[in-house]
Structure formats: C-alpha cells, structure tokens
Amino acid sequence: LSPVLTFEKDFPLKFPLLKVTQECVRLTKEIHTISKDVSKSDKDPQACLTVSYTSEPSTSGSQDTVQATSFYKSQPIIEFMCEVLDILDVNEQRERLPDSQRVKFAKEIKGLKIESIHCGQRRKYRVCNVTRRPARMQCFPLQLEDGQTIECTVAKYFLDKHNMKLKYPHLPCLQVVQEHNYTYLPLEVCNIFTIQRDIKKLTNLQNSSMMEVTAQSVPDCEQKIDDLIRKTDYDNVPYVQKCKSNNSDGRIEASRQRLSPAKLQYDGRKKQEALPKRGVWDLGGKQLSNFTAVEIRVWAIACFAPKSVLKDDLRNFVEQLQKISGDAGMPIIGQPCFCKYATGPDQVEPMFRYLKSTFAGLQLVLVVLPRGESRIYGEVKRVNDTVPGMPTMLVQAITVVKALPQRLSNLLVKISFKLGSVNSTLAPGVRQKVFNEPVIFLGADVTRPPAGNSKKPSIAVVVGSMDAGPSRYSATFRMQHNRQEAIHELSSMVRELLIMFYKSTGGYKPLKIILFRDGLSEEQFSAVLKHELTAIRDACAKLEADYRPGITFIVVQKPNRVSCAYKRKMPWKFGSIPTGYMIPDHITHGTASYTQLFDFYIYSNQSTRGTSRPSQYRVLWNDNPFDKEELKCLTYHLCHTGVRNIQSVSIPVPVYHAHLVAFRILYHLVERVHDSGDGPLQDLSRVIRGRFRNCNTLANPVSFKLLLKVALTEERGFKAVTKFVKEDEKAFLKVKVAPMNVALRKPGPKRIGEGTSNSDNSKDGTLSKDGAASFYVDTKKVMHFP
Incomplete structure (x- = not known):
C-alpha cells in the first residue's frame, strides 16, 4: 500500500x-x-x-x-531539559548551564521539531543549535521601524514585544530555522512537537x-x-x-534444511572436542590452549558499582572464579593485590596509573561496571589502550552478584583471549575443502554516526584472518565521509592484511579471498560491488602482477521483517527456531538476478529473549569453485570460531570482529565541540587517541600493548587530525609489527630462498595430527612481498 x-x-x-x-x-x-x-x-x-x-x-x-x-x-522543553540533565527542580537552577550540560542538552535536542506557544498561533520549528549565552545576554540584530538596526537581547525583546518577562532568563535559547539566521526562542516558550519518532x-x-x-x-x-x-x-x-493482491492470512510453508553442526577443538593438555547445543557449548572439563604453564598470581579488582555489588558478593565471585579457572587450566591464584571501590569515570586513569606504578608484574585488572554506565566503559577502553601493559576485563555487576558457572566460563574464555591465547579451532572432522589451501577470510563494515549527527565521519574497518583456524584476526581501519558507503581506501587496507597474513603464516599467500560485507542495502549492491571488487584486485596486483586469487563477495544482512516459526511448539523458552537451520527458498530470490547469484537465510545463534531472527546472505560474486551447500555450511561454521565466547554469534566472526573494532575506535575519537549562538556548531577536531593502524588489535592483544608502549615513548607527533574524506597518512607513526608465531607449515615445499625443489613429504589438502591445516603451495606461486 x-x-x-x-x-x-x-x-x-x-x-x-x-x-x-x-x-x-x-x-x-x-x-x-x-x-x-x-x-x-x-x-x-x-x-x-x-x-x-x-x-x-x-x-x-x-x-x-x-x-x-x-x-x-509531547512536553515543555523545560521538562525535557530537566530529564536529560537529571535536574530535579528547575527552580533550583539559578545559574547558567555549565558547558558540559549545555553540550549534552544540545546533542539531545538538535534536529527535533518544536512548537512555540507564546503567540496565538503555534508555529513549528526545527532546532539547529543551543546558544552558549543565556537569554538575558544573547543578542541579535533588531531592525526598528525607522530602518535603524540595534543589538537587542532575547529577554528584552520578549518583554517589549510580547509583554512577557522570562522566568528563566539565565537559561540558554534555542536557535531555529537556519544557523546563519538570528532566530532565537527561550526554552520556556517551546514544547516538543507531538508524535515525533526518536531516530x-x-x-x-x-x-x-x-x-x-x-x-x-x-x-x-x-x-x-x-x-x-x-x-x-x-x-x-x-x-x-x-491491485489483485492476495492478502490471505495463511502462512507460507518454507522448506528448511539442517546444517551439519560445527565441532570445536580445545588444545589444552589433552585435545578435547566440544559440540554446540543450540549454539552454546560447555567449557566444563576442557583445557584452554596455551595456558598449561601460566598462572595468574598478580591481579586486581576495581569495582565501579558500590551500590549494587557488596563485599560479600565480591568474595563469592572471587571464590567461584578461582574454582572454575583451575578446571580450565588457567588458575587464578591468591587474593587480588588491589580491591577497591570507585565511583566515576574521572577516577579511571589515576587508578590505572597507580596500579601500573605500584604493582610490578600486574597480569590482569577486573573492572566491575554498573548497569547502563557507558561513560566508565568508554574511559576504561581508552585508558586501557593508552597505558600499556594493563590487560583489563570488564564485568557487569549482575555477573558478579549471580556468579553463574556459565557466565564465569565465558568470562574466562575472554580473559584468556585478552592475554593472547587461541582457545578453540574448528575440529578437523568438520573442515571444508576450502581449508586445504591458504585462504583468508575478510570482514568489512562501515560504521556510520547515529542518525541526527551529520558531522561525524564514518569508520571503515576491514578484519582478516591470520591463521588456518581461523582463530586469529588482524584489523585495519580508515576514516571517510559519513555518507560514503563504499570503502574508499579498500585497496590499501586489503594489501596490509595480505602482508600480515604472509608474515603470520610463515610465507604463504592466500589462494582464495572470501569477503563478508556488512552494512549494505539492496540498491547499493551494484555500485559497491564494482568499486570494492576492483579495489581487491588492485591490492593483489600491487603485490604481484600475476597474483589473481579467487574472490567470493558475500553481503551479510540482518533483516528485521523476517520471522519464522516451527509448525509445532518448541519445548524451550520463547519457542524460537534452533540454530543450524537454513531457509533456502520461498522467501529468498530463488534464482540469480542482476544484483546477486543466490541468497539464503541461516539461524546461527539462539535468541535469549524474544523471537530469533535469521541472517540473510547474498552472494554477489564468486570466483572460487564453491557449490552452494559448501558455502552455506562454511558460513554457518564461521559463526562458531569466535575465541572470546562459548556461544555462536548471529553473523560470521570476521564481520563480528569488524563491528568490535569499529566500536573500539569510537572511544578513541576525541571530539572537541565549539559552538555559540553567533555561528554554526563546528567540530574543530577529531583526534585519534588509539594507535590502531597496522596493529594486530584482535590477533594478539599482548603485542598490541607492547607496540603502544614503544609508540608512546617515541618523540614524534601522534595526533592525527582526521579529515572527512581522506586521512593524512603522514600523521601516523609507522611501526612494523613483528609476525605472530603461528606454525601452519609442515615439511613440504620450501619457501623462497630455501630452494625450489618440491618435496613429497606432504600431500595436497592434508591435515596434520594436531588438527591444524597444513598448507601445500607450489613455490612458484609464493608471493614476493616487499
């Protein structure tokens, strides 16, 4: 309709x-x-x-x-301001608003429709700014009847023109219509326009x-x-x-297909496998890899939730965590060397620097957060990356209070990942043929600023796998115009990831590139595919002229208007469809079109609340010899390879990590806002505080900390003022990252410089005894990286 x-x-x-x-x-x-x-x-x-x-x-x-x-x-602006700024009684607010409160209020009200009530006829406006000066001081040019122009304050104008003495002349005004026009309205004469959606x-x-x-x-x-x-x-x-539209209330019966489950292998003292059940697997009795000889002895707790977490809750949490950590092969021994309460984000950096200087060899800091507190979370993330050598783990207060074994197991998995471990990989028995040769999985996403904020830039992130797990990932990012959907500098970003892959795998080049792209709508498919496919080809050609790996381009979408249900009632809560089911027809396009080859839906994670939604995958390009079933199963298995949790996620892990990197970068964008009633609101600078460029931010957090430690001691400029369209690459300090120690090669063809004769000690596409994929590559095809 x-x-x-x-x-x-x-x-x-x-x-x-x-x-x-x-x-x-x-x-x-x-x-x-x-x-x-x-x-x-x-x-x-x-x-x-x-x-x-x-x-x-x-x-x-x-x-x-x-x-x-x-x-x-629909309410008066005065009441709206009090709710935004947590002011209990506006009559007690006798002074002008501080800059921090004014900026917070301006962010909330900017772009909203309001109506004025001081005249007989209500007029509608859209807010474009909040003045820095109060109504008794905010001036504007007033043209008199004789043609003379004088400077008049808003409070005096309303007193002379409307015979209205303002009750709150100390509060700012709303600037409406155009920012270059001088149209100001006091807060007390305005209301929020009725029925207005919050975007x-x-x-x-x-x-x-x-x-x-x-x-x-x-x-x-x-x-x-x-x-x-x-x-x-x-x-x-x-x-x-x-219109001859058939809108009967009958439902469509779509066929479903159950994909083979993803079996995971934990490489502890003894290799054990875990089979997910409805997207979740149990860590009980399984050893986390790379921690057979590591103990956490020096650790601290900083609790920012003194009202909801008591001392007895902390004691019980420590006891339960130590018990489960011993079973997982990563023992947390002894009491924390530091356990204090804190209140606000201003205490984060002093506390971290005190811990760094006081406790030598500090291995871990657990930070307990109150519910819904995003300021402390962002400050911890920022300080965590600028104070090297301080691995932190953020914990919600409800997790500490309840101390459930499942949540604590998930917490331990994240801690081991923070300390540089690879917890699990796909078991050899479920690997597809694609792992027989070097393959890199890319996840790309463009994170745009929230609706209503047109001045902030977008963050383009590309994450690539660095081993055959795939369990280790590296990331690269760029800033670009906030309404540019295609990744502008994708060629250089893919080139960096290919070099990282070459170093981390000991000299292998990927023969297949599988890109999962998020954040696209259907009308953007053709233009973005043309640009980004060309950029990937260009990145490969810059490394080696005849290097042409096969490329598979898949768009990942999370449609909100697709709801499916079993014909029979499910025995678990909410009755959602379990994980592993795929919908290949009826609600899909069915056949190839001018924008895509085929598409399918997969339920890859179990919804904890409400009705679960499937993820839709649209294959736009495929150079690799994949059949549909193999690609569907591979996509589903990649939703289980996240080493930071013990449950599957709704989208493949490369794209999931791209989201994490983008949100992490947001906490390192320092925004300086300068505004007044005399001019437009301007973002003077956005400075990158975190040094993410060319860093293995997801692959190896420990080496990332060491890189930051080296970077912060250099006497060079680190502040990179980000432009909207193209970043200034010269402003970044270029630091070479040491390759990760990932052994993927078994005796076979030698690398460049070791000879050119092939060996018969390995077969193409075999798996080693420890379950890691053994890449077999002809030495003539090995890439010559600079």
Whole structure:
C-alpha cells in the first residue's frame, strides 16, 4: 500500500483498513499505534505496533510483521531539559548551564521539531543549535521601524514585544530555522512537537527497556500478526482488489534444511572436542590452549558499582572464579593485590596509573561496571589502550552478584583471549575443502554516526584472518565521509592484511579471498560491488602482477521483517527456531538476478529473549569453485570460531570482529565541540587517541600493548587530525609489527630462498595430527612481498 492514500470522489471510505490507519501514526511505509502502557522517563522506548510492507522482492509477495520503535513525549522543553540533565527542580537552577550540560542538552535536542506557544498561533520549528549565552545576554540584530538596526537581547525583546518577562532568563535559547539566521526562542516558550519518532541511538538502559517491552514468544508474535491482519480485513479493501493482491492470512510453508553442526577443538593438555547445543557449548572439563604453564598470581579488582555489588558478593565471585579457572587450566591464584571501590569515570586513569606504578608484574585488572554506565566503559577502553601493559576485563555487576558457572566460563574464555591465547579451532572432522589451501577470510563494515549527527565521519574497518583456524584476526581501519558507503581506501587496507597474513603464516599467500560485507542495502549492491571488487584486485596486483586469487563477495544482512516459526511448539523458552537451520527458498530470490547469484537465510545463534531472527546472505560474486551447500555450511561454521565466547554469534566472526573494532575506535575519537549562538556548531577536531593502524588489535592483544608502549615513548607527533574524506597518512607513526608465531607449515615445499625443489613429504589438502591445516603451495606461486 502507498504511504499516502488518494481517493476518488465516489469511492467508499468505510472499510476497516482506513479506520485502523486513522488511529495510527504513519512513518514512511510503516504505521504505528501508540501504546498506552509507556514509561514516563525521558526518551524511554514506547511499545508501538508497526505494520511493515517490505519493498524487497520475494517469491511469496508481501511480508507482514510486528515491530517497535520509540517516540518523544509531547512536553515543555523545560521538562525535557530537566530529564536529560537529571535536574530535579528547575527552580533550583539559578545559574547558567555549565558547558558540559549545555553540550549534552544540545546533542539531545538538535534536529527535533518544536512548537512555540507564546503567540496565538503555534508555529513549528526545527532546532539547529543551543546558544552558549543565556537569554538575558544573547543578542541579535533588531531592525526598528525607522530602518535603524540595534543589538537587542532575547529577554528584552520578549518583554517589549510580547509583554512577557522570562522566568528563566539565565537559561540558554534555542536557535531555529537556519544557523546563519538570528532566530532565537527561550526554552520556556517551546514544547516538543507531538508524535515525533526518536531516530537517535538509544542508551543501554533504553535498549534494556525496549527489550523488556518487545520481547515476546513466537506464539504471541503470531497471534498479534493474525489479529492485525484480521482487523484490517485486506481482502475487502477495494484498492487491494484492484491491485489483485492476495492478502490471505495463511502462512507460507518454507522448506528448511539442517546444517551439519560445527565441532570445536580445545588444545589444552589433552585435545578435547566440544559440540554446540543450540549454539552454546560447555567449557566444563576442557583445557584452554596455551595456558598449561601460566598462572595468574598478580591481579586486581576495581569495582565501579558500590551500590549494587557488596563485599560479600565480591568474595563469592572471587571464590567461584578461582574454582572454575583451575578446571580450565588457567588458575587464578591468591587474593587480588588491589580491591577497591570507585565511583566515576574521572577516577579511571589515576587508578590505572597507580596500579601500573605500584604493582610490578600486574597480569590482569577486573573492572566491575554498573548497569547502563557507558561513560566508565568508554574511559576504561581508552585508558586501557593508552597505558600499556594493563590487560583489563570488564564485568557487569549482575555477573558478579549471580556468579553463574556459565557466565564465569565465558568470562574466562575472554580473559584468556585478552592475554593472547587461541582457545578453540574448528575440529578437523568438520573442515571444508576450502581449508586445504591458504585462504583468508575478510570482514568489512562501515560504521556510520547515529542518525541526527551529520558531522561525524564514518569508520571503515576491514578484519582478516591470520591463521588456518581461523582463530586469529588482524584489523585495519580508515576514516571517510559519513555518507560514503563504499570503502574508499579498500585497496590499501586489503594489501596490509595480505602482508600480515604472509608474515603470520610463515610465507604463504592466500589462494582464495572470501569477503563478508556488512552494512549494505539492496540498491547499493551494484555500485559497491564494482568499486570494492576492483579495489581487491588492485591490492593483489600491487603485490604481484600475476597474483589473481579467487574472490567470493558475500553481503551479510540482518533483516528485521523476517520471522519464522516451527509448525509445532518448541519445548524451550520463547519457542524460537534452533540454530543450524537454513531457509533456502520461498522467501529468498530463488534464482540469480542482476544484483546477486543466490541468497539464503541461516539461524546461527539462539535468541535469549524474544523471537530469533535469521541472517540473510547474498552472494554477489564468486570466483572460487564453491557449490552452494559448501558455502552455506562454511558460513554457518564461521559463526562458531569466535575465541572470546562459548556461544555462536548471529553473523560470521570476521564481520563480528569488524563491528568490535569499529566500536573500539569510537572511544578513541576525541571530539572537541565549539559552538555559540553567533555561528554554526563546528567540530574543530577529531583526534585519534588509539594507535590502531597496522596493529594486530584482535590477533594478539599482548603485542598490541607492547607496540603502544614503544609508540608512546617515541618523540614524534601522534595526533592525527582526521579529515572527512581522506586521512593524512603522514600523521601516523609507522611501526612494523613483528609476525605472530603461528606454525601452519609442515615439511613440504620450501619457501623462497630455501630452494625450489618440491618435496613429497606432504600431500595436497592434508591435515596434520594436531588438527591444524597444513598448507601445500607450489613455490612458484609464493608471493614476493616487499
């Protein structure tokens, strides 16, 4: 249905669909009904029903689903400011707002629609800025009747023009219309415009509230969709009949296929295998690799949740953690050398520097965070990367209080990864033929700034596998224009990852490149594929003229409008489809089109709350001799190779790591904001505080710390002012990273410089006894890297 309905003069208007839509709020192709049971705090998500008509083609027609979004409350701006800034009583705020509070308020209200109430007729505006000066000091040029122009304050103008003495002249004004125009409104004469969708990024607490409101089981979700379709009565709508659209309430029965499970191998003192069950596997009795002779003796705890975590909770947490760590082969011995409470983010850096200078050989710092506190999290991440030699592990307060064995096992896996370990790899019995030759898996993503912020740049990240696990990954990133979807400097980024792969594997070049690309919509497929495929080819040609590895280009999407359910009731909570199931037809494109070869859906992780959603994979390019089934199974298995947890993830691990790197970089972008009522809001500089370029940020955190330690002692400029379109590469300090010690070669063909005769000691595509893939490559094909 069109978002805007036009009717003929004699067209009957009495039908259920029109009645339903008149009670709703229309947003593009969606209609929303505002729930009466909503929270009263600022910007808290409100449960809203959404009827969505997907625009993407499907062999089964339109798809109806139920979704939720959040709206702003219609309220005075003064109340909105108090909720944003946690001001209990505005009458007690007798001084002008500090710059920190003003900037926070400006970020929340910028871009919102407001209405003025001081005149008889209410006028609508869109906020573009918040003035630095209060209303009693903010001036603007006022033209008198005789043509003379004088400087007049906002408070005096309202007193003379509207006979209104402002109650809060010490508060700033809202700058509306255009920033170069001088149109200012005091806060007390404005209201938030009614029914306005919140398109900005929600906070952690707001996301939790949204999940509590919208989490529903599969039967409940089906019932709501059925009630909505029955209420609208599509079949009796004349326009629907004219379009000959079949909107029966029957569901489509799609075929399903169960993929072979991904079996994982732990390389501890004795090799053990783990078989995931519904996307989760148990660590009990399994030894984490590379920790047979390592003990954590010097460690500390910094608790930033004094209200929710008591001393007894910390004691119980330490006891349980030590018990499970001993079973996992990574014993945490003794009491922490430091265990103190802290309150705010300003205490993070002094505490870390105190620990660094006081306790020699400190191996680990556990940081306990309160629920929904993102400021402390960001500060810990920033200080963690700028104070070398301080491995940290952040823990939620609820994890410390409950101390559940499953959560503590997952925590130990993350700790071992932080200290440079490879916990698990794919077991030899489930490996596909693609691992018989050197192959690199790339994950690419462009993280854009939140909606409503058009000045921040986008972060383009490419992550590549560095071994045959695949379990080790390295990352590279660039800054680019915030509305540029294709990765502008993909050629140089892929070239860096190929060199890292060559060094870490002891001289092997990948014969296959499999790229998982996230963050694309269907209309961008053709342009992005043309640009990025050419960039990858160019990166290979720069390394060696005749180097032409096979490239597979797969777009990863997480569609929100696809919901599937079993015909029979599932015995577990919420009744979602279990992991490992794939949907190959009916709701897919079915055959090749001008934008893609084929597509499929996979349920790769189990939803903990609500109805699980599958991930959609669209194969846009494939030079490699993969059949469809092999590529589907490979994609599913790559969702289990994350070494930082004991459960599968919803997307392949290379793309998952690309997301992690992008969000980590966000905490190192220091934004200096300078604004006033006299000019536009300008971001003067964004300075990269973390030195991520050419670093094995995910592959080897320990070597990354050492690299930072060397980098911070150099007498060179580190501050790289990031431009919107292209970064200044000369501003970065180029430090060579030592290759990782990853033994992937068995006796066979020698590397360049060791001779050219082939050996018969290994066969093409064999696996060594320890389960690691043994690459067999002709020496004539080995790449000559600079």
